Amino acid sequence: MKVLVPVKRVIDYNVKVRVKADGSGVDLANVKMSMNPFDEIAVEEAIRLKEAGKADEVVAVSIGVKQAQETLRTALAMGADRAILVVAADDVHTDIEPLAVAKILKGVVDEEQPGLVLCGKQAIDNDMNATGQMLSALMGWSQATFASEVDIDGDSATVTREVDGGLQTIKVKMPAVVTVDLRLNEPRYASLPNIMKAKKKPLDEKTAADYGVDASPRLEIVKTTEPEARAAGIKVGSVDELVEKLKEAGVV
Amino acid sequence: MNFGLSDEQEMIVSTVRSFVENEIYPHEDLVERTGEVPSDLAQEIKRKTLDLGFYACNFPEEVGGAGLNHLDFALVERELGRGSMALTHFFGRPQNILMACEGEQREKYLLPAVRGERMDALAMTEPEAGSDVRGMRCTAVRDGGDWVVNGTKHFISGADHADFFIVFIATGVDETPKGPKKRITAFLVDRGHPGFEVRDGYQSVSHRGYKNCVLEFTDCRLPDAQVLGEVDGGFDVMNTWLYATRITVATMSVGRARRCFDYALDYAAERKQFGQQIGKFQGVSFQIADMITEIDAADYLTLASAWRLDQGLDANREIASAKVYATEMLAHVTDATLQIFGGMGLMSDFPIERFWRDARVERIWDGTSEIQRHIISRSLLRPLGA
Ligand SMILES: Cc1cc2nc3c(=O)[nH]c(=O)nc-3n(C[C@H](O)[C@H](O)[C@H](O)COP(=O)(O)OP(=O)(O)OC[C@H]3O[C@@H](n4cnc5c(N)ncnc54)[C@H](O)[C@@H]3O)c2cc1C
Numbered sequence: 001m002k003v004l005v006p007v008k009r010v011i012d013y014n015v016k017v018r019v020k021a022d023g024s025g026v027d028l029a030n031v032k033m034s035m036n037p038f039d040e041i042a043v044e045e046a047i048r049l050k051e052a053g054k055a056d057e058v059v060a061v062s063i064g065v066k067q068a069q070e071t072l073r074t075a076l077a078m079g080a081d082r083a084i085l086v087v088a089a090d091d092v093h094t095d096i097e098p099l100a101v102a103k104i105l106k107g108v109v110d111e112e113q114p115g116l117v118l119c120g121k122q123a124i125d126n127d128m129n130a131t132g133q134m135l136s137a138l139m140g141w142s143q144a145t146f147a148s149e150v151d152i153d154g155d156s157a158t159v160t161r162e163v164d165g166g167l168q169t170i171k172v173k174m175p176a177v178v179t180v181d182l183r184l185n186e187p188r189y190a191s192l193p194n195i196m197k198a199k200k201k202p203l204d205e206k207t208a209a210d211y212g213v214d215a216s217p218r219l220e221i222v223k224t225t226e227p228e229a230r231a232a233g234i235k236v237g238s239v240d241e242l243v244e245k246l247k248e249a250g251v252v
Numbered sequence: 253m254n255f256g257l258s259d260e261q262e263m264i265v266s267t268v269r270s271f272v273e274n275e276i277y278p279h280e281d282l283v284e285r286t287g288e289v290p291s292d293l294a295q296e297i298k299r300k301t302l303d304l305g306f307y308a309c310n311f312p313e314e315v316g317g318a319g320l321n322h323l324d325f326a327l328v329e330r331e332l333g334r335g336s337m338a339l340t341h342f343f344g345r346p347q348n349i350l351m352a353c354e355g356e357q358r359e360k361y362l363l364p365a366v367r368g369e370r371m372d373a374l375a376m377t378e379p380e381a382g383s384d385v386r387g388m389r390c391t392a393v394r395d396g397g398d399w400v401v402n403g404t405k406h407f408i409s410g411a412d413h414a415d416f417f418i419v420f421i422a423t424g425v426d427e428t429p430k431g432p433k434k435r436i437t438a439f440l441v442d443r444g445h446p447g448f449e450v451r452d453g454y455q456s457v458s459h460r461g462y463k464n465c466v467l468e469f470t471d472c473r474l475p476d477a478q479v480l481g482e483v484d485g486g487f488d489v490m491n492t493w494l495y496a497t498r499i500t501v502a503t504m505s506v507g508r509a510r511r512c513f514d515y516a517l518d519y520a521a522e523r524k525q526f527g528q529q530i531g532k533f534q535g536v537s538f539q540i541a542d543m544i545t546e547i548d549a550a551d552y553l554t555l556a557s558a559w560r561l562d563q564g565l566d567a568n569r570e571i572a573s574a575k576v577y578a579t580e581m582l583a584h585v586t587d588a589t590l591q592i593f594g595g596m597g598l599m600s601d602f603p604i605e606r607f608w609r610d611a612r613v614e615r616i617w618d619g620t621s622e623i624q625r626h627i628i629s630r631s632l633l634r635p636l637g638a
């Protein structure tokens with residue numbers, strides 16, 4: 001089985017995000033970019049499937065600016081076998097919307113015919129949480145979202161999902177789109193030999209036009225603002241005082 | 253000319269950075285508090301480094317290392333410099349002087365060191381011979397086919413964890429027009445060898461938990477098989493292998509300075525006095541400007557000297573410049589950061605006071621700042637006859 005893992009280049013989770021002065025978005029100039037952490041978990045899971053003999057090839061794909069090549073190299077250094085870069089924008093500030101990404105991914109899936117698409121449940125930059133679901137709809141494949149456990153067994157997969165009330169276990173038919181949650185696994189570091197090998201692994205470059213997809217934005221961003229500053233907290237001396245304060249605040 | 257990192261170099265840097273942040277930082281307070289590295293923690297760091305293929309990454313592939321060149325290795329060291337030395341010691345980088353091992357020495361010392369099975373330490377300094385290495389008193393004399401060694405080494409880093417030692421010992425004296433000149437030989441000495449004892453050293457203000465020890469030789473008998481390189485060829489092995497290791501001090505200083513600087517920058521942007529962020533006062537903001545300028549300068553100087561080694565160019569002067577500049581830069585950056593933190597900078601609630609203490613030794617070990625200036629100035633003036 002071939003596993004396709006879409007990975008997105010996003011602002012590094014350690015970076016203190018700054019809103020651009022004109023409110024049009026977040027400032028990405030000279031900012032450290034990394035692989036979306038949920039996608040790292042997806043890459044890790046795909047590699048583990050390969051190590052367990054359940055997958056024979058792991059293909060990473062990224063859709064975005066040319067610099068996303070670095071993100072793909074990271075996936076290759078972690079252990080993916082090859083990579084596909086679909087260039088769909090020139091400006092690092094352009095965020096390709098989920099529907100366009102899903103349509104391009106459909107093109108890639110049609111070509112590659114993977115048995116499983118493993119993606120992050122959402123990207124930490126815009127928190128859309130939509131691409132995997134849209135891809136499954138476009139493909140007419142089953143979907144299992146927010147996975148915290150994935151067990152592939154021939155033509156079906158048993159997936160434990162993290163839902164609001166707790167854990168839900170479902171069985172889906174393969175091929176499927178599975179989106180992964182935080183607790184599925186702990187991604188590995190790229191090993192030094194794999195870093196050195198990554199450059200020799202194939203990385204194909206395509207464009208959105210190759211898949212006949214118009215990736216131009218359909219949503220209009222009206223305004224981006226800093227989150228409201230949190231008011232300073234206070235220290236309470238006892239449980240009684242805490243209860244008192246909570247009552248004052250009208251929360252108990 | 254290209255000042256950017258390649259994709260591989262970016263990945264090396266980000267992997268080592270993540271490793272240091274996740275596997276080293278969380279244990280630093282413990283090491284500071286206790287002055288010890290628990291042995292299970294040491295073994296865990298070592299195992300993870302081995303698993304990642306980074307252990308002994310400074311060694312060539314044919315002996316089992318990763319074959320990093322000087323520049324790539326400098327990038328690794330720079331990131332390691334961010335973390336506690338007591339802990340990053342187990343992200344093992346054996347002395348590359350071990351490449352001088354021959355015959356059975358390879359099986360006994362070189363290969364186990366690269367595999368992380370045996371750790372090494374290097375001993376040159378003596379109570380009476382620091383900068384003046386040739387003035388050493390530790391002596392080996394011929395007796396039958398063996399050498400009999402007597403003397404003392406001190407300040408020997410990592411000796412508490414070392415399984416064997418590379419020790420420089422005087423094996424004779426030449427009479428020269430400038431007076432007597434000692435001949436030096438490098439020996440490999442196993443821990444526990446009869447007549448050889450490792451004792452606790454001094455308490456150092458820098459790098460708590462990264463201990464230094466005293467080595468004592470009392471009629472210690474060593475066969476010729478323990479000679480590393482040639483008899484009386486100690487300075488040759490030293491010159492072939494050791495001067496590159498001075499880049500390590502420079503690169504680690506740059507890494508630590510960057511970590512420290514991030515604290516300074518954040519604090520200057522957050523701390524308010526007189527109704528505004530202190531970073532708005534020029535007294536603070538100009539310090540920030542000077543710090544980053546010096547850090548970048550030291551970074552480029554260091555990487556450029558590593559690059560020269562890779563190109564096979566003479567780099568002795570450049571390495572000395574990098575060592576003296578980067579270590580003095582670190583002294584300034586840690587001190588200025590502490591100043592920006594005001595009183596809190598001195599308190600162990602923040603790592604600033606530790607960076608400041610740790611910085612002090614960098615200007616002393618691996619050749620003091622004065623010795624580096626001596627190397628730099630001699631290399632320029634000697635050819636002019638001055
Ligand atoms: C924590 C620690 C760990 C160490 N680890 C090791 C180790 O693992 N192995 C090892 O072999 N050594 C080690 N050393 C020793 C270190 O390399 C020496 O401390 C260093 O070379 C200086 O020697 P010294 O301390 O004897 O000072 P000295 O040589 O006595 O120097 C005293 C002062 O005189 C100055 N001076 C000396 N000669 C000149 C000159 N010609 N011109 C101008 N000024 C001069 C020096 O710069 C210095 O300021 C370690 C030292 C420390 C502090």
Ligand SMILES: Cc1cc2nc3c(=O)[nH]c(=O)nc-3n(C[C@H](O)[C@H](O)[C@H](O)COP(=O)(O)OP(=O)(O)OC[C@H]3O[C@@H](n4cnc5c(N)ncnc54)[C@H](O)[C@@H]3O)c2cc1C
Nearest residue numbers: 523524525526530533534535536591592593594595596598
């Ligand atoms: C060990 C110790 C004992 C102490 N004992 C006492 C005590 O007994 N009683 C007592 O009352 N206090 C005491 N202090 C407090 C001491 O006086 C303060 O630490 C000192 O005044 C600095 O204040 P701060 O630490 O809050 O730093 P901050 O005032 O926050 O200063 C931070 C940095 O900003 C700089 N800065 C601030 N304003 C400006 C400006 N306008 N222009 C340029 N730069 C500026 C400062 O110079 C400093 O570098 C003690 C402090 C220490 C460390």
